[in-house]
Amino acid sequence: MLLYSKDGLFIARVPDGDPYRGAPAGQQTLSIELFSANVFRVKGFREPFVRMSDLCRNSVWRLRGMDRLVRASGPISIAGAEQNEPPSVKDTPLPVVDPVVFPRALHPPVRDGSLDTWPAGRPLALMTEATAEAQPILVRLAYDTTALYAHFAVPDSTPLANAGDDLRLTFKQGDACEIYLSLDDKADPRRTAPVAGDMRLLLGVARDKPFAVVMQPVAPGAPPEAAYTYASHIGENKLQRVQVLAEGMVFAQPNPDDQGYVLQAAIPWKTLGVDGPPAGKMRFDVGVQFSYPNNLPGNQLHATWAAGQPWKESPRDVYVESRLTPATWGEAVFGK
Numbered sequence: 447m448l449l450y451s452k453d454g455l456f457i458a459r460v461p462d463g464d465p466y467r468g469a470p471a472g473q474q475t476l477s478i479e480l481f482s483a484n485v486f487r488v489k490g491f492r493e494p495f496v497r498m499s500d501l502c503r504n505s506v507w508r509l510r511g512m513d514r515l516v517r518a519s520g521p522i523s524i525a526g527a528e529q530n531e532p533p534s535v536k537d538t539p540l541p542v543v544d545p546v547v548f549p550r551a552l553h554p555p556v557r558d559g560s561l562d563t564w565p566a567g568r569p570l571a572l573m574t575e576a577t578a579e580a581q582p583i584l585v586r587l588a589y590d591t592t593a594l595y596a597h598f599a600v601p602d603s604t605p606l607a608n609a610g611d612d613l614r615l616t617f618k619q620g621d622a623c624e625i626y627l628s629l630d631d632k633a634d635p636r637r638t639a640p641v642a643g644d645m646r647l648l649l650g651v652a653r654d655k656p657f658a659v660v661m662q663p664v665a666p667g668a669p670p671e672a673a674y675t676y677a678s679h680i681g682e683n684k685l686q687r688v689q690v691l692a693e694g695m696v697f698a699q700p701n702p703d704d705q706g707y708v709l710q711a712a713i714p715w716k717t718l719g720v721d722g723p724p725a726g727k728m729r730f731d732v733g734v735q736f737s738y739p740n741n742l743p744g745n746q747l748h749a750t751w752a753a754g755q756p757w758k759e760s761p762r763d764v765y766v767e768s769r770l771t772p773a774t775w776g777e778a779v780f781g782k
Contacts, residue, residue, distance in 0.1 A: 449509075457515065460496055460507055485509075488573065490582075495573075506573065545727055545777040546570070551590045555597075557697035557710040564588060564597060570732060572749045583749060585732045587625075589780055591715075591722050596649070598623045598709040600734055605700040605707035607737040610652020613659050614674055614688045618745055618764055620737035622650040623709050628772045629718060631726035635777075640770045642666055645718065649696050649711050656696035658711065660718065662687040663770060667719075676768035683768045691717055723780045731775040752776030 449457040483498040494509050549565040556563040565588050572583040586597040600623070608620030616622050630643035640663040648659040662668070665687035674688035691713070698709040715722050733750040748767075752775050 451515075460498075460509065490571070491573075508573075545779045546587075546730075547781045548723075548778055549588050549781045551588045551595060554590065554593070554712065555588065555595050555710070557712060559697070559699050559708045559710070561586070561597065564595070569599075570751050572732070572734060572751050583734050585751070587730075587732070587778075589723050593712045593714045594625075594627075594718075594723070596623070596625055596709075596711045596713075596732075598649075598732075598734065599706070600709070601706040602736060603705055604737055604739050605704065606651040606698055608650050608652040610650075610657070613648075613652060613657050613690050614661075615764065616648050616650060616652055616657065616659065617735055617767060619652070620650075620735070620745065621707075622648050622735040623711075624648060624731075624733040624735065624750075625713075626731040626733070626770065626772075626775055627718070628729035628775065629720050629724055631724040631728055633729075633772075635729060636773050638771075638773065640664055640772060643719075644770050644772050646770060647711075647713060649698075649709055651696075651698050656693070656698055658691040658695045658713065660687065660689050660691060661685055661768070661770075662719075665719065676764045678763050678765040680763055680765050683765050685768070727777050727779055729772050729775040730778050 448459055451457060483496055485494050485496045487494050491508070493512060495506055496509060497506050499505070547567070549567040551565050553563065555565075564586060567586060567588065569584040569586045572585065581601040583601065584599040588595040600621075602621065604621070606621055608616055608622060610616055610619060612619075617624065625647040626645070627647070628644050630641060633641050633643065642664045644663060646661040648657070648661070650657060663683075663685045665672070665685075668687040668689075672687045672689050674685050676683045676685070695713055695717075696709065696711045698707060700707045731750055731752040733748060735745050736747040736749070738744060738746045
């Protein structure tokens with residue numbers, strides 16, 4: 447979908463590249479695929495949202511930065527090859543979003559399902575449905591010199607349901623909470639491929655046991671046996687480290703009404719390959735995977751905070767879902 451101002455000036459393309467659109471039309475095309483979109487607002491969110499759907503998929507995107515558009519004055523000239531050459535990803539401005547401040551914990555928070563010992567801070571809100579009445583997921587992140595702490599409060603009618611046959615694939619087997627981190631604060635924020643320090647943490651419960659898994663595409667010094675390849679008919683994604691972390695890092699329990707759950711985690715920095723939090727800005731995101739009802743295999747929905755897709759149907763392809771795109775994440779700084 448293309449966004450224009452009311453007098454016809456181009457603003458943006460949403461989404462800016464969609465890996466799920468399939469092959470281009472050709473001689474074997476049977477019909478034109480139906481496509482629709484509409485813009486709407488949700489109570490409690492400053493930015494507008496756009497819902498897009500086709501015959502196979504629905505997705506909802508948060509339009510960040512729309513409130514900061516300004517009209518330029520004076521002449522603007524474009525010369526030479528710039529007239530016809532589309533901007534590269536590296537030339538595309540990053541979303542204008544203030545960095546999130548992770549509060550510092552004076553004492554390690556107790557992981558018992560409550561927030562009594564957690565530092566005060568505004569939670570991140572993730573949409574779960576494309577309706578104004580939807581109850582959001584609330585995520586709180588904090589830190590100290592030894593660990594990163596996370597608190598997820600997730601509305602879910604089938605809480606903590608994950609088949610967990612292979613913990614490295616729990617993001618495709620049911621409910622899971624996710625933290626995306628870029629621990630190299632010197633890395634190019636517009637990079638199109640992950641570098642050392644970029645990772646994804648999978649947190650949840652499988653086979654009645656809490657689990658924590660780290661996925662690192664680039665992990666210098668990782669043993670060869672830690673490598674894992676996520677492959678499908680679309681492609682292969684080779685990660686240098688996909689490792690189940692030690693037990694005791696995750697606490698999770700369903701709500702008393704069984705309509706949601708709380709998950710809390712304490713992940714030592716050293717487990718992530720660093721001695722402590724980055725000194726500068728850190729790119730990050732959080733997400734939640736939702737299982738199908740009635741214990742059907744696979745994932746129904748995937749909610750993320752900063753990647754521009756707060757709610758969408760979970761991709762069916764393990765290769766697509768295993769890739770990391772730090773350029774789409776948000777920014778965080780560590781409070782004093």
